[in-house]
Amino acid sequence: NAGVTQTPKFQVLKTGQSMTLQCAQDMNHNSMYWYRQDPGMGLRLIYYSASEGTTDKGEVPNGYNVSRLNKREFSLRLESAAPSQTSVYFCASLGGGVLQPQHFGDGTRLSIL
């Protein structure tokens, strides 16, 4: 049981380049989330998708776009990467039931030069 899978695990970009971070879950969860974590900080929500076909902004959405491709997949795109977007990006999913915990992937470490 893979849970939440993120690809790639590491990436280095130059300023202005674009990139899509991929996330897939195999738990048949309705809701999916993208967070970023900067050094010494907690996680901050970028975007989330409550269900297939819907997306909504979180705390720090500027500079990002998302796509809920299907129930399994939720991608995060940086159209024009900036050094301030250097961070570790985590994807999470949440199943049915109001008490269920979120399940997290192991992150994508992104450096923008």
Added chain:
Amino acid sequence: DAKTTQPPSMDCAEGRAANLPCNHSTISGNEYVYWYRQIHSQGPQYIIHGLKNNETNEMASLIITEDRKSSTLILPHATLRDTAVYYCIVRVPRGGAGSYQLTFGKGTKLSVIP
């Protein structure tokens, strides 16, 4: 949204109980307290959650005060593998039924000492 306050760091001797406190004085009556931990650079891992009763599972125990303004996560016999950052989170409903945002603070860095 209810905020949480945790000490930035704590040490615990290996084999002893680790007691991690959290204050959430503005918590609402229907908000749950969740605990996650993050080991090194891995994704956060769910530990336990509760509303007002004490809870126990295979990983930890959660003690919530009667007024619900604070809670304590207890790792009964800490091991070196329990060294991690521990996050206390009050769960806020957002995005409709079944979809909840988690607001992560800076957590408590627990160091288990041999």
